[in-house]
Amino acid sequence: MDQPFDLVLSGGTIVNQDGEHRADLGIRGGRIAAIGDLSRADAMERRDCAGLHLLPGVIDSQVHFREPGLDHKEDLESGSRAAVMGGVTTVFEMPNTNPLTTSAEALADKVARAHHRMHCDFAFWVGGTHENAHQVAELERLPGAAGIKVFVGSSTGSLLVEDDAGVTEILKRTQRRAAFHAEDEPMLRAQVNRQVPGDPASHPVWRSPEAALKATERLVRIARATGARIHILHISTKEEMVFLGGAKDVATCEVTPHHLTLDGGEAYARLGTLVQMNPPVRDASHRDGIWHGLSQGVADVLGSDHAPHLLSEKAKPYPASPSGMTGVQTLVPIMLDHVAAGRLSLARFVDLTSAGPKRLFGISRKGRLAVGYDADVTVVDLKRRETIRNEWIASKCGWTPYDGVTVTGWPVGTLVRGAPVMWQGELTAPSRGEAVVFEETLAPQG
Numbered sequence: 001m002d003q004p005f006d007l008v009l010s011g012g013t014i015v016n017q018d019g020e021h022r023a024d025l026g027i028r029g030g031r032i033a034a035i036g037d038l039s040r041a042d043a044m045e046r047r048d049c050a051g052l053h054l055l056p057g058v059i060d061s062q063v064h065f066r067e068p069g070l071d072h073k074e075d076l077e078s079g080s081r082a083a084v085m086g087g088v089t090t091v092f093e094m095p096n097t098n099p100l101t102t103s104a105e106a107l108a109d110k111v112a113r114a115h116h117r118m119h120c121d122f123a124f125w126v127g128g129t130h131e132n133a134h135q136v137a138e139l140e141r142l143p144g145a146a147g148i149k150v151f152v153g154s155s156t157g158s159l160l161v162e163d164d165a166g167v168t169e170i171l172k173r174t175q176r177r178a179a180f181h182a183e184d185e186p187m188l189r190a191q192v193n194r195q196v197p198g199d200p201a202s203h204p205v206w207r208s209p210e211a212a213l214k215a216t217e218r219l220v221r222i223a224r225a226t227g228a229r230i231h232i233l234h235i236s237t238k239e240e241m242v243f244l245g246g247a248k249d250v251a252t253c254e255v256t257p258h259h260l261t262l263d264g265g266e267a268y269a270r271l272g273t274l275v276q277m278n279p280p281v282r283d284a285s286h287r288d289g290i291w292h293g294l295s296q297g298v299a300d301v302l303g304s305d306h307a308p309h310l311l312s313e314k315a316k317p318y319p320a321s322p323s324g325m326t327g328v329q330t331l332v333p334i335m336l337d338h339v340a341a342g343r344l345s346l347a348r349f350v351d352l353t354s355a356g357p358k359r360l361f362g363i364s365r366k367g368r369l370a371v372g373y374d375a376d377v378t379v380v381d382l383k384r385r386e387t388i389r390n391e392w393i394a395s396k397c398g399w400t401p402y403d404g405v406t407v408t409g410w411p412v413g414t415l416v417r418g419a420p421v422m423w424q425g426e427l428t429a430p431s432r433g434e435a436v437v438f439e440e441t442l443a444p445q446g
Helices: 076-085 104-114 133-139 164-171 185-190 200-206 209-226 238-244 257-261 264-275 284-295 331-340 346-361
Strands: 007-016 019-028 031-036 046-048 053-056 058-063 088-093 121-127 145-151 178-181 230-232 251-255 377-387 406-416 419-423
Touching: 007 346, 007 377, 019 346, 053 346, 058 076, 058 331, 058 346, 076 088, 076 104, 076 406, 076 419, 088 377, 088 406, 104 121, 104 133, 133 145, 133 164, 145 164, 164 209, 185 209, 200 264, 209 230, 209 238, 209 251, 238 251, 238 284, 251 284, 257 284, 257 331, 331 346, 331 377, 331 406
Parallel strands: 007 046, 007 053, 058 088, 088 121, 121 145, 145 178, 178 230, 230 251
Antiparallel strands: 007 019, 019 031, 053 377, 377 406, 406 419
16 A cells, blocks of 8 residues: 655646646655545545646746855745745755855854754855865865856956956866856956946946856857856846857856846936946846847846845945845745736746756756655745735845835745645744755765
């Protein structure tokens, strides 16, 4: 006799490699055990999902949770709570903490801090530097490592490798796909006088489209010379999307909800420093160009670049104000609203947030709703209308640039390895997040 399922999600519309179809999802031991008509199967628990869509768990491969060192803004618990409240089941966290995540010891410390304290599953990017370039082949294979992340343009924190020689030393040793913040640092320094004190609308003038494109072109050239694979984060310009369409041999790229949604032409006047990001939110022509690149298949993944600061910090006059905004909790509703508006298909959303990250980063047992995979599920109501409010934001900083925005499409459940950790807006299980396992770093068994 078959063992009973631990949980059956009944009557929902499953979105997977078969497209969209009504079916039940049976979960046992944290994994998907069956898909189909399970109405007569034994189950310890059933949840009615009629009228809801079951998506593969959303993977946000770029978040800044600030711990250690900056945890007055955010920490691993609060950031991951925001993630699961927004339907995100896995995050890759960035290395510009204090101390920087640039050593085996710093990575191990983060993994230990996160284990069964974070509400979602996790991996951590390791910062690439001049000093650890000779170690990156070992660092990128450590447990819990998402890969190597390099800043070729300065942002929050002190990680920076601005020279081609330094990038080359890192890339000729990496075996996995390395991620980059691509803004040309010499150009940023030369243009710093373009900042207008008190005017955050000058931010995209200083951090110009040319600075982003130049850095991206440099990185593709070095990747081809070294035979490396690279991933360009948070594309902010229409020119980069066109260029990267001709660089798919070595380069993948990420787009963000804020670059797809906000128009700098009005956002800086309305939101001021709350919309200040690196690279910047730009005018509608760049937003439209990024959408066009996404429609052409150039964009590979969607990441939030969740980078929280307290409102008191953001209230400092530009340019003393820090760059960054919340995003992990609003990624799903903002993008589902684009689905509702017809700008994005649900299948493409799933590709950007689950199948895409699995494909790019070689995530083991995640990214699909299929038997044998982790039962990571993002349960959404595509017809539900809600207004995003600051009060809903679980991040320590307690604000979002989308405060007051009404969306169609809402996350109603988050399952992490079979456990419903969020249901109908409430945390429903203790934190049990674990490190992601990657196919390129699988440990021998037996």
